[in-house]
Each structure stands twice: as structure tokens, then as C-alpha cells.
Amino acid sequence: MPPPPKPGVVPLAPLRLGDVLGGALAVIGRHWKQLAGIVLTTYGLALAVIGAAVGIAFAVHSDRLDRVFDSDSAPRVDDALPLVLTFGAVYLLMFFVILVANAMISASCPAVLQDAVLGHPTTFRRIWRRALRRVWSVLGTVVLTALIAMVPVLLIGAAVGTLFITLITMSSNAGEFGWLVLGGLLGALATGPLAIWLWVKFAFAPAAAVFEGQGPIAALSRSARLVRGDWWRVFGIALLAYAMAAAAGYVIQLPFLFLSLLAPAFGGDAATSGVALAVVIVSAVIPLLAMLTGQALTAVFPQLVVSLLYVDQRIRKENLAPALAHAASAPPAAV
Template sequence: MSYGSTPPYPGPPGWGGWMPPPPKPGVVPLAPLRLGDILGGAFATIGRHWKQLLGMAFTAYGLALVAIASAIAIAYTAHADRLDRVLDSDVAPGWDDVAPLVYTFGAVYVFGLFVVLVANALIYASCPAVLQDAVLGHPSTFGRVWRRSVRRVWSVLGAVLITALIVAVPLLLIGTAFVALVVTLITLSSHAGEFGWLILFGFLGAVATGPPAVWLWVKFCLAPAAAVFEGQGAVAALTRSSQLVRGDWWRIFGISLLAYIMAAVASYVVQLPFSLLNAIGPSLTDDASTSGAALTIVITSLAFGLVALLVGQALTAAFPQLVVSLLYVDRRIRGENLAPALAEAAAGPPAAH
């Protein structure tokens, strides 16, 4: 279902000042949402639809891993002889020898970066797609979520890329200043005059551009939800997000920041046991009686580590987007009286997708 605009509807009057509680067909009540409703709704969505969310995460990141590994294998196969000559040469290789390697593996790096961005956009699109059923209390399947997400992934990717470019400005400035500072310290300040202006420019530029970048990031944070719920394109979704955030910037900023912190902590807790296993893995292989047993321990440790990394990445990407998508629903309920349309949709059969 697409969450389109709805006319105002006052709802049933109360009896003697008493108002009945709002309907709750799914994970949240169909009324203005409080912090507890939003966080509880996000957790309830994960609890009810974890198969779809984890399935999307494993599929997206798994396909990304296969694509990147294939690109690396093709690049290595094409330049294996040249790479061996460069690495085994006793003399410093010339630019003519190194240039094809730099260009090829640079292209692989750019391709890998793009593939990861597409995978993240697919996860960002899957969260509102899951919430379309979770809010209405309808059952969901991986196939339904996959089709909804794939149809909107390019719009979500465009919105995410534009927002990322805005946020990247202060990050690049502070990174430039940090690198210049490290170079100055390593060279024992012999180039302090040469890099001093760069350090000052980087830090002052980050201070100047940081607050506007955060402000714009919050204004555009509802764009993925708008792209999926309303079928908006990238630019239209950014404009729609800006409209919905207007007048409630600080609340959306605070709840979104809390969601990212909670996701980071949960991801760390999930990955911690596997990190400990990887840390003690080498000592176990030393004590293994046979090489086969040692290899089994290493492979098992790597497999569990990869699973933990995928689960942690899924939590880091999915939980904040579920919270932000519920903020989108909340803003529509508060500003556009979306609740009656949701209640009507919840009473009917699930829409075919």
C-alpha cells in the first residue's frame, strides 16, 4: 500500500470526556507516537519480521561480497604476471609497470564502493517495505519485501548519495587536517610551516560546515521512507522529507541519534563473543594435534566471525532505519491525519505486490 494524502477526519467523539484508545492493528498505535511507541515498534518489527530483515541483509551483503570478490579475481587474473614481476623485481618498478595495476585496482575499489552503497540502499529500502505490513498488522514474506525494495532501491540510493555528499564535506575537511597534523608530527615539525595552514583550514572548515551538514542530514533523513511509502523519486523524496521534518527537527534529531547509538551498542555486543573467539583462535590452533583440526578451527572461527559481522551490520543499518521510518509515519499522522487511512487499510486484506 502507498501512504498517500488523506482528508482530515476527526474520529469518534468521546463519552463524558473519555476517549477510546487508538487502534493498534500492528506494531504501533495509529495515533501520534511517543518515544516509547517508536522504539517499541522498531523492536516489535524486528521480533515479528526478523526473517525478512535478516534475509534482506544477508542477500544484499552476500551479493555484494560475491560481486567484489569476482571483480578482484578478474583483476588479479588479468594482471597476475605483471603483479608478480613488480613484486619480485629487485629494482624499483617504473610508472609504466605500475600504472595498469593502479588503474585496474583503483577501478575495482570504486566498483566495490558502489556495490556496498547499493547494498546499503537495499537495506534502507527494505525497512520501510517491512513496516508497510508491520504497522498494518499484515503478514509479510521475503518475496514481498524483496520486490518492494528492489523497485525503490535506485530512488533510495539517489537520496542517500546526495545526503552522504553533504555530510562528507566536514568529514573530508577534518580528515585532511588530521592527516596534515600526523605528517607534521612524524617529521618532527620540520614541515610545520608547510602544513600549518592546511591543519588550520581543515579544522576551521569542519567547524563551519559541520552544523549545516547535521541540519541538512536530519532534514533529509526521512527521504528513504518517502521514496518507498509514496513511490517518490530521489529529489522528490528529499523535498518531501524536508517538508515533514519542518517544525520537529530537534525531536527527530534526538530520536534518530538515540537509535544509532543503540544500534552501535547492540552490534558491538553481538560481535564481542566472536571477536573473543577469533582472539583465542591462534592459541587453539597451536594446541591442535593435527593440521586438519587446526584448519577446522580457523575456518569455523572465520565463518562465525562473518556471520557476526553480517548480523552486526544488519542491526546497525536496519534498526535506525526502522526508527526513522516510524518517525515518518508519526509525522504523517500528526500533520496529515494519516491514522484513519491506516485503520481502513489494516481492516482490509493485504495489498497484492
Template sequence: MSYGSTPPYPGPAGPSGPPGWGGWMPPPPKPGVVPLRPLGLGDILGGAFATIGRHWKQLLGVAFAAYGLALAAIAAAIGIAYSAHANTLEHVLDADAAPGWDDVAPVVFTFGAVYLFGLFVVLVANALVYASCPAVLQDAVLGHPSTFGRVWRRSMRRVWSVLGAVLLTSLIVAVPMVLIGTAFVATVITLITLSSDAGGFGWLILIGFLGALATGPLAVWLWVKFSLAPAAAVFEGQGAVAALTRSSRLVRGDWWRIFGISLLAYGMAAVAAYVIQLPFSFLNLLGPGFTEDVSTSGAALTVVITSMVFFLVTVLIGQALTAAFPQLVVSLLYVDRRIRTENLAPSLAEAATAPPAAY
């Protein structure tokens, strides 16, 4: 079932039909996880939880596959970077005097490249998870059964359009993040070198923090404006730019409501991820690396890299277990906006009685 077509019913509410006894109106049909009418907050949150309950195998399967591959790629990149600069790192850490910029520059640039590579890999993994949530909802809203293979094929078919939409949105939102990251790196370099040639980084620190404060509100506004693009890319088969345009039109006039519900969903997912990651954090603190002698640079680097890898594993496990929920909420907001503005409910009710489309 594609959600791209709009039935020719007049008005946003569609035909009401004849009233029943005493003006009683029959409840709207509910073939799947949500009633086919404009959705309230309870409908959206309840529908997201119901979808997870019915289709958790498909959602977790895609999430663990996506983030597992991302973790393997990032770990390999970190290993290659460390192997290339192991001697330089030991020299910097063992030096009696504070190292200069020429000493730390190769390490900073290499691990900066690893960081950018990691961001891209995580974006691809997120795009696959973002595509899987509308793919699952295509069946969940209509009450149709689903399988992992069915969801995987749908997600892979639309992942590049979703990635394009996510990447374009991320480039906009990344401006304040890059500025704050620049300020942080400049601060770290200043603290490490503690030499006169690092004095110029003070301007970078100031510009980074002030720039992040100036561009942050605009980035949030654009993020909400384009938040429905992954759902549009999957439900309607839109390309990246067309999905962004479609999201902008659907969000118009309902920005604050979408912002509030989305923020609530991401907050709930963040709390759940923290609770999930907490036991792993205790295991990391009690791990063997923190009981070893770290007086030498080699031992210190081993502890740092072990902790970094363990941290990545912990974060990705938490992400895999919680990433689906906010995306399901956002996808249901897309369905709600289509019902409110384009009278999608009769089309969904008709599709619910038809056999599932083959993928």
C-alpha cells in the same frame, strides 16, 4: 496500502468522538506494532523491535542478499586491482630507498578507484535495505502478514528512488568525509615517501582537517533534514527529489527530536554491530596469516589482503544484522510525523481492516 493520501479530517488531532463513562476515552487502535496515535520514544523503539521480531526473516533475507552481493563485488574489484599492480607493490615494499611519488601514484590511484567503487556498491546495498524497512512497515503497522517475496518486490520497485535520495544526501554529507579522507591520504603518502617531493602535502593535511570541522555541522543538519526521504519514497511512491522535499517539510519544526531519536537508534545499532563483530575480530587475529613468516613482501601482502577481506566480511555481517533497526526507527518517525501533522491515523485504522494489497 499507500500512505500517500491524507484524509479530510480537520486539525492535526482529528475528531475526538464522544467521551465514554466519566470522560473515559477508549485507547487508540493498535492493529500492528504501534498504536495509531502520535508516537513517543517508547512506542517507536518498541515498534522497531516488534517489527524485527515478527518480520526478521524478510528483513535479514533482504539485508544478507544486498550486502552479500556488495561483498562479492568489492572482493572482485580488490582482486583485480591487486593482480594489476602486484609487481609494483612488491617493488615498492622491497625497495631499499624510500619510493617516490611516481612509484606509488599508480597504486594510489588504482586503489582509490576501488575505494570509490566500493562506496557506490555499498550505497546500492544500503538503498535496498533502506527500501525494505518501510516496505516491511507497510504491513507491520497495519498488522498484515508479509513474505520475503512481497518485501523484495516492493523494495526493488522503489530502490532506484531510494538510491537517488540516499546518493544526493550522501553527496552532501560526503563533503567533510572527503576532506578528512584527503587529509588522511596525504598523511599516509607523506609517511611512506619521506622525501622532499611530498612536502606540498602538508597544506592538504591542514585544509582537509579544518574543512571537515567547518562543514561537519552543516552536513549533520542536512542529513537529519533529509533523513525521512527513503520512507517517503517507499510509502508515497515519490521520486528522489520529491522524497527529499517531502522529508524536509515533515522534519520542519521537529529537527531536534528526530535527530535525538535517530542518533539513539544508530548508537544502539553500532553497539550491537560491535558485539557481533567482536568474535570475528578475535578469529582474524588468531588466523593463519598472523602466524606465517612475513619477512618477504609477498607474504606481507598476502596477510594484508587476507585481513582486509576478513574485515569486510566481518563488517558486512554486522551491518546485515543491525542495519534494519535504525531504518525502522526512522520510518516510524516518518509515520509519527504524518500522524501529528496530517492526521494519518484514521486512514491507517481504515486500511488495517481491509485485505492486504497485492504486490
């Protein structure tokens, strides 16, 4: 029996674990320039927006910052409250911008994979335009999937926060706080498995949004149908890909984290508002750069693995291989 055709990074047949991981690495090897351009452009724009927002906030409240940091007395509420509200809004903007950037990366991986599986050449402009058209649908799937994991995360955070407050204050109502801690942990244990099950069930939603032009809800439904019957296989391979990326990202972020720990030492006593603000900015920006650098270098790999699993499931369940082989023989503009 002849081997299946392989016009691109993977054979057009049901994929094994080695095919999926090797295919993701092959995509990075063949199209690293386009992927690096997408990642650097996306996170560069995100950093520019965040930097502009922080700069505007500091410029608007420079007088209040001087009064709060340089005053020997306790800060006035009239000075502190606007600062809290402004920088809280900046933090929310930062969260949204990073979420959009991650959605753009999630859309770019299936976009580049469309050509990589068929063996067609591609360009930065082609991938960017294809991903940009689908980024809001992908963002919808990312937000809806993130909301699933929010319940157990909030419960764990509430339990840990309550435990921390109890240990710090040594309150006489420790028994009452203990019930809150126990309730939070039990709630997280009860909702965590359901969140993981749903996360895997909807793992193919970004790929469906890009490959098939689906909206957020339709992409989630499409993903659920493709994962049905192969949940454990998808979970195992996706978990392995994310673990590999997390290990690589940790190694990459170590130098940045070391610099952020050294930043307060260069501030001395932080006697003036300028020094104090410099220490605060450096201590906040370096971890942000570490996170973005780690994501820029490692976020692509798990997304490519999950997208290849999407292609694999369509080959297994919908006999997509003949259609892919036919598309591979056609010119890229006709696909």
C-alpha cells in the same frame, strides 16, 4: 476515552519514544525471517560481485604481482601503475556496490513496515519486489544526503592528514602546515552543524521514496516538510537509535577485528608473493566481513526507527491514522 486502535506494531496515534523503539523491535521480532533474508541476500550478492572483481583483478595481473612482490629490486613503474589503477577501480566498484546494498536495506525497512503497521502478514518476495522497485530512488536520496556530509569529512581528513605528514617529516615549513591544519578544523566546525541539520531534515527521504513513490528530489523535499517544526525530536530519537545500533555493531565486530590483527602474524616474513598476497587478502577481507556483518545485524534497526518517525509525523501533521485504520481492515492485496 478508548485507546487508539493497534492493528500492527504501533498504535495508530501520535507515537511516544517507547512506541517508536518498541515498534522497531516488534517489527524485527515478527518479521525477522524476511528481514534476515533480505539482508543476507543483499549483502551476499554484494560480496559475490566484490569477490568476482577482486578475483578477476588478481587473475589478470598475476604476472605483474609476482614481479612486484618477488623482485629484490624496486618495482618498475610499468608494473606498479597498472596494479594501482586496477585495484583503485576495484575499490571504487566495492564502494558503489556497498552503497547500492545499503540503499536496498534502506528501501526494505519501509517496505516491511507498510505491512507491519497495518498488522498484515508479509513475505520475502513481497518485500523484495517492493524494495527493488524503489531502490534507485532511495539510492539517489542516499547519495545526495551523503554528499552533504562529505564537505566536513573531507576537511577533517585533510587536517588530520596534514598534521600526520607534519609530525612524520618534521618539516621546516611546520608553520605553513599548521595554518592548513587549523583551517581544516575550523572549516569542519563551521560546516559540520549545517551538515547535521540537513541530514536530519532529509532523514525521511528513503521512507517517502518507498511509501509515496517519490523520486529522489521530491522525497528530499517531502522529508524537509515533515521534519519542519520537530527537528530536535527527530534528531534525538534518530541519534539514540544509531547509537544503540553502533554499540551492538561494535560488539559484533570485535571477533573479526581480532582475527584481522592476527593475520599478519601467520604470514611470517612473507618471503613469497603467494604468502604476501594471502596476508594482504585476509587483512583486507576480514575487516570487510566485519563491517558487512555488523551492518547486516544492526543497520535495520535505525532505519525502522526513522521510518516509524516518518509514520508518526504523518499521523501528527496529516491525520493519517484514520486512513491507516481503514487500510488495516482491508485485505493486504487491496491496500
